[in-house]
Amino acid sequence: MNLSTPHALQPFWDLTLSAVRADALRIALEWKLFDLLQVPTSAHLIARQLELDPANTGFWLEALWSMDLLQRDERQPPLYRNTPVASDYLRSDATDYCGDAWTFRLRGMRRFGNQLGEQVRAGQPDSQPTDMTTTIDNWTAAARLQIAQEQRAVTVDVALRLTALIPEFSQARRLLDLGGGPGLVAIALVRDNPLLSGEVFDFEKTVEVAAANIQRAGLEQRLSVRGGNLASDPIGDGYDVIWCSSVLHFVPDLPATLAKIHAALRPGGVLISAHAEIPADPEHAQRVMPYYLSMQMLGRHVTEAGGLSDALQQAGFSHIDSYPEVAFAVAPVSVLVARRSAS
Ligand SMILES: C[S@@+](CC[C@H](N)C(=O)[O-])C[C@H]1O[C@@H](n2cnc3c(N)ncnc32)[C@H](O)[C@@H]1O
Known part of the structure; x- marks a missing residue:
């Protein structure tokens, strides 16, 4: 086995990580971040425009960069801009904007997930009228x-x-x-x-x-x-x-x-x-x-x-x-x- 071969548990650790990625995207959509990043912009300016903490805004933008939603240039500190997928589907004025649909899906999955145990235990109550x-x-x-x-x-x-x-x-x-x-x-x-x-x-x-x-x-x-x-x-x-x-x-x-x-x-x-x-x-x-x-x-x-x-x-x-x-x-x-x- 190669030293970098993922552990058998890695897919299940990945599940926990995807929860954080989903939230990074959720707040980006809520705050219309992608509307601001059609042009290269620093974390500092984003923090000022959205009234956020500058240091944590930098970490959050890095997380979005790691998700292929943002590109960054070589400057230090870097300027960030939308990748094509963010520009095409996550910018609120894009023709094919899908941000509300995505957020709706996330909420639905989380709501269902939260009551999954109860549903497996008790089933769907028969008496619930449609x-x-x-x-x-x-x-x-x-x-x-x-x-x-x-x-x-x-x-x-x-x-x-x-x-x-x-x-x-x-x-x-x-x-x-x-x-x-x-x-x-x-x-x-x-x-x-x-x-x-x-x-x-x-x-x-x-x-x-x-x-x-x-x-x-x-x-x-x-x-x-x-x-x-x-x-x-x-x-x-x-x-x-x-x-x-x-x-x-x-x-x-x-x-x-x-x-x-x-x-x-x-x-x-x-x-x-x-x-x-x-x-x-x-x-x-x-x-x-x-x-x-x-x-x-x-x-x-x-x-x-x-x-x-x-x-x-x-x-x-x-x-x-x-x-x-x-x-x-x-x-x-x-x-x-x-x-x-x-x-
Ligand atoms: C998941 S959506 C799919 C919409 C569309 N076909 C698409 O793929 O984007 C299901 C659609 O079926 C319609 N629908 C479900 N049950 C129906 C029924 N009994 N009579 C008429 N329309 C129904 C809903 O109103 C809804 O528009």
């Missing part, structure tokens, strides 16, 4: 902020790259973005394909966020919204393409929903499903499981690798192409491109 109004309000707030940020920074690009791989997409006329939240995926796909028009479906209140985004994009002639509950309301029919990402976890009856999606496609139509599944090996599973553990404990559908493909086949889909590890916000998803047969 308050639909609160659920819909939460989705609507998410559509305005964190889902919109992640769609802009991540999902839209994935959707464009995936649809470029699907031969049917260039000829498609009618699109459904099912559970589309702010609708930015539908907006990007319709912009990408001049033949395409369609609908964004989500809860009535949530889909108002999409309607406002469609109007802002000037696409009212080609995109409309349809409000309702996927579990009980019609989603339309005759679609050539249905995009559905990170939605199926939340439906009460997965086989019934898949049958409904199948029926909503025209014969020969294509479903693009992007949903996390639990990989069969620990190396891949550890990238997915922490994010989906809370959903598993709430009784949501989080299938094991291959489970969703089986369910799609049972619902009548055929010719299923599989992209098992597609980079998505927070954790990879498994993308399945599934067809309703032409006859």
